[in-house]
Amino acid sequence: MFLAPQDVTKVTSIGGGPIGGGWAAHFLARGYDVTLYLHDPKELPAFQAILDTAWVSLTNLGLAPGASRDRLRIVHDLEEAVRDAQFIQESAPENLGMKQALYKKLGEIVPEGVVIGSSTSGLMMTEIQANCATPGRCVIGHPFNPPYLLPLVEIVGGEQTDPEAVEWAGEFYKLAGKAPLLLKKEIPGFVATRLQEALWREALHMVANGEATPADIDIALINGPAPRMAVQGQCMAFHVACGAGGMATNLDQFGPALKLPWTRLEAPELTQALRDRMVDGCNAIAGGRGFEAMAEQRDRQIVAILNALRDSA
Amino acid sequence: MFLAPQDVTKVTSIGGGPIGGGWAAHFLARGYDVTLYLHDPKELPAFQAILDTAWVSLTNLGLAPGASRDRLRIVHDLEEAVRDAQFIQESAPENLGMKQALYKKLGEIVPEGVVIGSSTSGLMMTEIQANCATPGRCVIGHPFNPPYLLPLVEIVGGEQTDPEAVEWAGEFYKLAGKAPLLLKKEIPGFVATRLQEALWREALHMVANGEATPADIDIALINGPAPRMAVQGQCMAFHVACGAGGMATNLDQFGPALKLPWTRLEAPELTQALRDRMVDGCNAIAGGRGFEAMAEQRDRQIVAILNALRDSA
CATH class of the missing domain: 3.40.50.720 (NAD(P)-binding Rossmann-like Domain)
Incomplete structure (x- = not known):
């Protein structure tokens, strides 16, 4: 056809x-x-x-x-x-x-x-x-x-x-x-814009409440999560940061923090089904690579980004 | 002292x-x-x-x-x-x-x-x-x-x-x-973690609802917002994307979209005070640079990141 x-x-x-x-x-x-x-x-x-x-x-x-x-x-x-x-x-x-x-x-x-x-x-x-x-x-x-x-x-x-x-x-x-x-489903904002929009609305809340200026927001992103997120998405960033325990350790350790007011967005209930999907999903991305190899790649590529940003400034 | x-x-x-x-x-x-x-x-x-x-x-x-x-x-x-x-x-x-x-x-x-x-x-x-x-x-x-x-x-x-x-x-x-x-205030999660946590919880919602897998989340971030966010934070990304009108155009054009279900996080009311803070804040970051110059820098540095990621893979 x-x-x-x-x-x-x-x-x-x-x-x-x-x-x-x-x-x-x-x-x-x-x-x-x-x-x-x-x-x-x-x-x-x-x-x-x-x-x-x-x-x-x-x-x-x-x-x-x-x-x-x-x-x-x-x-x-x-x-x-x-x-x-x-x-x-x-x-x-x-x-x-x-x-x-x-x-x-x-x-x-x-x-x-x-x-x-x-x-x-x-x-x-x-x-x-x-x-x-x-x-x-x-x-x-x-x-x-x-x-x-x-x-x-x-x-x-x-x-x-x-x-x-x-x-x-x-x-x-x-x-x-x-x-x-x-995409798995036809949802408003698709996937990437939804992720960006959640971050954006939290940023607007902070500016509205005098907790941060636009400059603060951008400094935080550029020097914090963004260079790492360009190498590893947020799922693998957390998976690798927790060492051999991976996402399972992350959810067991930081699961309670999902109830904390670290953003105005309430988290979903951390059910066994969600935990399994996250752990299985991260293991699937890892595809058998150990966390040392993934951390080594993360570091090598973050260094490459930081040097590229410096040299192209 | x-x-x-x-x-x-x-x-x-x-x-x-x-x-x-x-x-x-x-x-x-x-x-x-x-x-x-x-x-x-x-x-x-x-x-x-x-x-x-x-x-x-x-x-x-x-x-x-x-x-x-x-x-x-x-x-x-x-x-x-x-x-x-x-x-x-x-x-x-x-x-x-x-x-x-x-x-x-x-x-x-x-x-x-x-x-x-x-x-x-x-x-x-x-x-x-x-x-x-x-x-x-x-x-x-x-x-x-x-x-x-x-x-x-x-x-x-x-x-x-x-x-x-x-x-x-x-x-x-x-x-x-x-x-x-x-930081302007002592708030839970400070600034960077709050931004990341909003994104993370939206990601967990999507996985919980079968809208995306962890791999989908990471592919979306790595290939979409992250390389740009490493160059420009989200405020300047939107400011520059709207050309000469900058953040004011963004908020006037996409302000209504803040009510749309593009994330589970509800946005703050787009008051005149918030609009002014966003516009003034972005103009302060720009420091008199025109949007063409900022777009040129954005593109040059994104290219540098993409090439660095490819060469270090």
Whole structure:
């Protein structure tokens, strides 16, 4: 039904703002032919600035063989923009009515069997695809800003999405140099934004209560959890910090602290089922590596980050 | 009253676990004479392993002139350990009764005018210093694990702490190569742990509800918010992402989203006062730099991190 992901050579990005423009830059750097749909020709200078900026970073990260800015085509007619596309990345404004109307149209004009990924960060695919005649190939493909740098793409379908389209998107984004995360459920904020949003709201509470300034928040993050979190997510950070006992020791030792007012967010009950999922999940990530090896890697990579930050300052 | 921070050459670290041992390694690498108090000689092999591990990273980060592992003295007698100290870093177990008894003792035997910094992550200095005869020089000096790598030290006094001791600790830790953060209030979890704990509890909720696995959580963080957060904290990340409008645009555009169920943590009311604090705070961090310059720095440093992570993998 779908073209094999490795056979995709032509991608269309709908939208030329920071997200759509960033996507176009990313796909160009990975060696695709890119068609950019700009609704309004007036958006062109802003997009060119985004591409100029992004290309510096993409070049420093390393371009794919054959990658070229010359492989970009900019069009202002939607039908023309999608006609030859083998994948569509949609980054239209975050307005449900506008997205529903767009997907009604895309459902009619995008060639059969071509997957459409939406960059939306706040809308659900079940709602976006409501008026689309071919909803099976519509998925969320949510990047993190800036999309030409951060690898994450969160992927999930709506109620009418064909599970094959979700799988396809996961394979395609991986081939396109991204770190795809296929979500278990269609939830508001997906996974990464939920984690970030919890942190953000706690930060706002602290500022509101005079406990911290924005500068305090950022100093704390930059010099504390963030460099480690870029190497190990929070689960493995706690797993490895507890030595051979791992996450089990963490939950047994700090489980009671989940009741303490260390944040305004109440923790879930630490049931045996949750404990098992956390412990089994961390052991699965570790994949048999001992904590010494993982701590050694953590330290080596944190040092690499700290030195890189110092040298690039 | 206190020795000038730049005149400190002798530091005592109480405790040889991952925190106390990590502190000893850090101070050695910064060129101090370090006395390590080990309660039990049996802790020695574990501490040696910590020091061996830490020294690899500290060497790769760059040792201070004169720094040497030979400048370490290990003692098992507390009075001897603190006798010549010019600063004490206390990293005893997280048990309030034990800490109170320890500070009662330290209050008597630590030379007058010597500041004592506690590594506690969960206890309040007001409680720790309750039975100490010289509580004025007792402060929190909370590191982030591993303390020999992550720069953050959160500093706050208890009700009986002399504000001069807090200021002194801020200056001393900075001279000792750390990134000190002087807290506005004595709050549970301080600032960095509160931010991390909000994120962590949201993660536990997602795992409990089958919305994500530990692997999903970590993939999302590592490939999404974390590399950016290591360059810009969350406040500046949002400020810069909104272009010339900065945090004001962010709050006007995403303010309504604070009511959305993007996390289980309810946001504070976005009052005019909170909005002003956020906007003024971000403008203060920016210090007159335009968003293009900050976006350029963000991109350059994210590229540096991604390349460093790839090359050190």
